[in-house]
Amino acid sequence: MSSNSRLELGQFLRDRRNRLRPFDVGLPSFGRRRTPGLRREEVAQLAGVGVTWYTWLEQGRDINASAQVLNAVATALHLDSSEHRHLLTLAGVDARVVVPECEDVNEYHLTVMQKMLPYPCAIQNGRYDLLAWNRVYRFLIGDVEEHADGQPHNCLSMIFNDPAWKTAYGERYQEVCHSMVARFRANMASHLDEADWIDLVNQLKADSAYFTEVWEAQQVQRSTSYAKIFNSPRVGALRLQFTTLWLDQQRDTRLMTVTPLDELSANRLAKLDAMVDSEPAVSRRNVSPAA
Template sequence: MTSSTPDRSALGAFLRARRARVTPGEVGLPAGGRRRTPGLRREEVAQLAGVGVTWYTWLEQGRARNASDQVLDAVARVLRLDGAEHRHLMMLAGRGTATEPGPPMDLRPEHTAVLAKLLPYPAAVQTDCYDLVAANRAYRYLFADLDAYPVEERNCAWLMFTEPSWRDSLLDEESVLRDIAARLRARQPEHRDDPRWNALITRLRQESPDFVRLWESYEVKGERSQLRRYVSPRVGALDVQFQSLWLDRARGERIIVMTPTDAATTQRLERLESLVGAAPAWTAFGDSAAGGSAARA
């Protein structure tokens, strides 16, 4: 990893977006009558953070240099940033470390063994930008035949935003798409020199108006376990707990797994296993075959 350099333009855009979402009442201020814009005024943020109005204005305009940690922490407090948002703010301000572009993930036999053992639960090995490195058969056939897609399209963000069969599986479409965009936004500053990340964001912006809308809303979220509701064309409604089992948290490499939250979902996943059980237990995508050997087992 290398030291991160400030991205003052993105920092200003993030602060403006967050300021628009905080009401006067949330920070103990009177509403003060009708406002021309939503959220707090710049002078209110400056006053509550204990900084000059001009300096805070420069911060939002990308003109301020060398903001101290104390000032950034004060602004974060006023804007009611959560942990993921605070971390994002500090990365944009040049704190922390940027991740150097590295080689593809090293898919190992112990990773694929876990994928096989998790059956009939859908599971996949995934990178920080949602590239799918390998998947078990429950995951591969959950929405469509994942093996049929070109390697460059085996990315969960790409599939959810642009592929109808995947998108139609979402019962809470707006919530899931918003979450994906927000998590990509949260980690993008530390990867802004990574061609893999830049190519994905560029393609999504070109092909998905919904991604553009959500990306430009500047929401930021961290990783967390969450309830997801899907409809599989093969077995019907599925309520699962979607979680990450970390392989390398610093690099964002993980095994994602969907565990059923009710008996009906358990039975439907068992039904899916009976329908596709003749397929290989797992498949590796691209050039990352486990241990450098065959891509299927």
């Protein structure tokens, strides 16, 4: 960490500390305060670090600061995700490794997915967890809301464990599996020590011998736009283009738009939307569906 970075880091920490009051963090307030914010010893207490170490960090001294300790400081100071990443960047830590993935799905995202109808649209993270989806995406193959095998609404779990997905892809099933796992492995390179990623791999290995075989091939592939051809149980064969629009590329959260490659597929998507139009237009994980 350069001297300029250390000074900027110290100034940033002081500013965020001065913005908080004891009641903001559940601490009692005793005595008169010379400054409006928290005391350094209070931040150190909340973060579980030594007062001297935290003081030196604010003073811009040349000390070691691990990602784990910086995360604790970020939590103590109630930093939002952008501030958290900024703290880690100033400290010379790769924010992609330690900042949790964005799980937020806001009303603007839901509006975009609704406006995409009758075309499928969903929000995924780097683990292939579905965070939100519109109703045509939901019913493209089965019903994504029925899947909760330890990994709620996870596309890898679906394709390796749901026979309907294997049937839908037909002779291209193995190719699709290899491609998805290769992209997943590339995404995981920045999350190798994170429990959510490790648990997902272990669960998939336990559930599917074929996943284990594909995983051990050590293939990697970056996320790009791609075409898929498969048979929908409800409307028949579909030729679709999948396009990734990043919501937060640093944390692998993306909007997945799906558009037809021919008129027949477009008509069949419209037919599918009409078949399920009594369902909510968009839904999101762990949140009540939005009509």
